[in-house]
Structure formats: structure tokens, C-alpha cells
Amino acid sequence: MNIDDISQRLMTSVRVGLAIINADDMKPVFSNEHFKKWFQVEEDGTLGLLGEQEELVASITGLEPGGTFNFDTTLKVRRRELSLSVHISCLESDSLPLVLVEVHNNTRLKEMESMIQSYSKMVERNERDLKREKERAEKLLLNVMPKSVFEELKAFGVTAPTRYDEASVLMLDFIAFTEMSIADDPAAIVSELNDIFTNFDRIVEQFGCERIKTIGDAYMAVSGLPESNPDHARNIAKAALLFIRYLEQRNKTHKNAWLARVGIASGPVIGSIVGVHKYVYDIFGPAVNLAARMERRSDPMQVTLCSPMSDNLKDIFRLIEKGEEEIKGFGKLTLYNLDPSSAGHLDAF
Amino acid sequence: MAQTLFHRVGGFAAVSGIVMDFYDRILDSEKAGDFFDGVDVDKMIDHQTRFISSMMGGPSAHTDEQLRRSHANLKIDGGSFDEMIDILCATLKDHNLDSEDIAIVRREYESRRSLIVVDLG
Numbered sequence: 001m002n003i004d005d006i007s008q009r010l011m012t013s014v015r016v017g018l019a020i021i022n023a024d025d026m027k028p029v030f031s032n033e034h035f036k037k038w039f040q041v042e043e044d045g046t047l048g049l050l051g052e053q054e055e056l057v058a059s060i061t062g063l064e065p066g067g068t069f070n071f072d073t074t075l076k077v078r079r080r081e082l083s084l085s086v087h088i089s090c091l092e093s094d095s096l097p098l099v100l101v102e103v104h105n106n107t108r109l110k111e112m113e114s115m116i117q118s119y120s121k122m123v124e125r126n127e128r129d130l131k132r133e134k135e136r137a138e139k140l141l142l143n144v145m146p147k148s149v150f151e152e153l154k155a156f157g158v159t160a161p162t163r164y165d166e167a168s169v170l171m172l173d174f175i176a177f178t179e180m181s182i183a184d185d186p187a188a189i190v191s192e193l194n195d196i197f198t199n200f201d202r203i204v205e206q207f208g209c210e211r212i213k214t215i216g217d218a219y220m221a222v223s224g225l226p227e228s229n230p231d232h233a234r235n236i237a238k239a240a241l242l243f244i245r246y247l248e249q250r251n252k253t254h255k256n257a258w259l260a261r262v263g264i265a266s267g268p269v270i271g272s273i274v275g276v277h278k279y280v281y282d283i284f285g286p287a288v289n290l291a292a293r294m295e296r297r298s299d300p301m302q303v304t305l306c307s308p309m310s311d312n313l314k315d316i317f318r319l320i321e322k323g324e325e326e327i328k329g330f331g332k333l334t335l336y337n338l339d340p341s342s343a344g345h346l347d348a349f
Numbered sequence: 350m351a352q353t354l355f356h357r358v359g360g361f362a363a364v365s366g367i368v369m370d371f372y373d374r375i376l377d378s379e380k381a382g383d384f385f386d387g388v389d390v391d392k393m394i395d396h397q398t399r400f401i402s403s404m405m406g407g408p409s410a411h412t413d414e415q416l417r418r419s420h421a422n423l424k425i426d427g428g429s430f431d432e433m434i435d436i437l438c439a440t441l442k443d444h445n446l447d448s449e450d451i452a453i454v455r456r457e458y459e460s461r462r463s464l465i466v467v468d469l470g
Contacts, residue, residue: 118394
């Protein structure tokens, strides 16, 4: 096989469209199969759709030997849109003014590009959805545990029970809850409780306390954990007084009057996540038990506490002494009511 | 969590090959090709990538309502829909998917027939 044969075969089989054009009459001297297919050459000696390209004439006119010209074009071939890159170069020739036309088919590349773009958008959207879902899950978990405990759980996968020597606990319960006129209407009860507890949550947050849980109509909050706070007793007392004030205001404008008893107490507390699959952050310890006992001894719409918590409060709250009582597990203690009028100056906090 | 078919066949790298091949074959089809004629290439590729991915349990993007709306004006008949599914399944077979997996994809497409096909009778 001589070099001309090899050239001939190469030009025919290469995956590039090739044509050599006589610049004088704009007719092809040679064109390979790809060229004919892409430009739909139906008759030998013509350029097919390439001949209709305005760029062709413009590029060939005035092209010096060795000069080149490029342009991109799109053609439709049997339902497909072809993206073609045309490269024109003027050949050095003694006899004829020949021009070489090289055509690269970029259709696949373009299709791949748009496919990658489409897929990237899909992945991005999925990521956004995932992020939103993650935030929703985090928000749910933050409802059942303090933020710092949640951060610990997220970082280490487990949390250790922590003892807090100085904390204050609040317990609230509604009086005659089961006998209330709307007790037979669970939907109404839930709706009203939800309204009340949501407002309690706002008050608790305002004073840097944490809502621990609600059980039915009971509400429990704590101050002084997970971050210690020297003002834990005062903060819980402020929250307690605002609970009562909020309920008094609410009862004036609503059909159902909600009457609460509140007990508060200071002391050591252990905070821990309970459960593996169903997380609950709960607190245990003497302050919890004492607050529960204070709540039981409380009169309607009163906040009850006992010594020694009273020492921490008497400077800024008016305390009304109720006398000494034997408290199971704690011995004889002096009980006090927080004077609701102490709440008068709470707006300033 | 069980791996989706999308990940089992090789994720985007494999699915992109399937989409390209399917796109080529459907354009050549006498029966179904006309529905794809004149459709913007980017739009077409985007549509097929999203749809084939979602059928395989990959990232998805179409709701039933979107499918119904986007096909309503095309007046696609049952025969063309069959042809399209047949071409897709043949493509999947040539890309070495298990017959079980192909059956899953076929079922997914079939379950959306009423959203795509317009009763011309």
C-alpha cells in the first residue's frame, strides 16, 4: 500500500468530517462519509448544507495560504440537532486554490454537558432538601433537650448524666383539670393547653430557663443548667410569677378559667438523656422532689417555696410566710408564698 | 438502608450512558421518535436524566401533576408509549441490567401510563 492509499483510507475512516474545496468554484475535490452525512450531501460535487453557510463564503474569500478560520454551526439531521465545529485552512498548492474543511461533531459533548448540568441541579436540590430535613430534625430534638446537650449528643453520639449542684426547679399543675367544663372535649383541651404552654415557653426562655417537659397538664422547668447561673433561684421565681400573671390575664378574656398551683425549689439536680431511640432529656434529684412537694402544698394561683431558697429571693421579692411544715424526705421547713405583687416590677427585667 | 437501583447500576456514570443510548434509539424509532422531534436538546436530556434517575430511585424531580401537564398537549397514544417502554427496557438490557431490575423500571413507567397517554378514542 502506498502513501496515497493510506492517506485516502485515513481521510475516509477518521471520525472527523473532511472536505477539500476548490476556492475558485466552491466545489469539493474530495469529501469523506462523515462530511457527506452531517451536511446531507445528496449529490457528488456539491457541499450540501455547508454550501448554505454564510460563514463559508466569508471565510474563504481573502484567505491567504496558511491562513485559518473557525466557526460553529448547528444542523438538523433526522430529528437530531448536530453541533458542529468547522475549521477551515487554506492549503499551499501550486495548481489549485485549495481549502481544507475539518468538521468536528460536538453534539455528544454538548449533550453530556447539559446532562451533567441537569444532574448537578438535581443533586443540589436534593442537598437542599436534606439540609432542610436535618434542620427540621434538629429543631425537633431541641424541643426535648437543651442546646448544649444536643451539641454534645451530635458531637459524641452519647451524653453523660451531669450533676448540677446549684439549680432551681419549677413545677406547675392545674387545679381540677379533669373537672373543667371542656374536659370532655380533648381537642379543645389540647388547643388551650398548647396555647398556654407556648406562652410559658416564651416566659421560660425570656429568663434563661429550660422547659424540661409537660405531662398532661403539668409543666416543669429548670434554671441553672446546662449552663450554671448564680441567679437560678431568682430567674425561676420571676418565671413563676409571670406564669401566674399570664394566666390571670388570660382568664379575664377566656371562657375557661385555668387555675394553677406552682412550686419552686433550689438544690442539686442531675440532668440526663433517658432512652436510646426515643430521647427524653429529664432531670432528677432533691430539687425536683422538693419542687413537686411545694407545688402540692400551693394554694390556687400561688407560687410556693421553702427555706433555704427563700434566702436567695428575699432581697428582691416579697415573701409571705406560711409557717413550718414537715416535708417528707426533707424534714421541717418554713414555707412561703411569693407575693404576686412582686411581679409588678418584672417588666423591667 | 437498602441501596437504590440507581446506585446499584453505578450511579450517574452508568445512568448517563443509558440516557444517551436511550435518547439515540428513541430518535430513530418510527413510532415514538416524532414525539421527540423538534424538542430542545437540553430540555430533552434534562427530562430523560431526571426521569430515568427517578424511576431507578435516584434523585427525583417529577410530581404526577407535572407529568400530566407536560404531556397533555403531545397527544401520546398507547402504542407509542408501549414502544417507548420497550426501547427503554431493551436499552437497559444492553447495559447489563438484571431482568428483575428491568421489570421494576417497567412497572414504574407503567404505573404512570394514565398520566402520559391520551385516550384518542
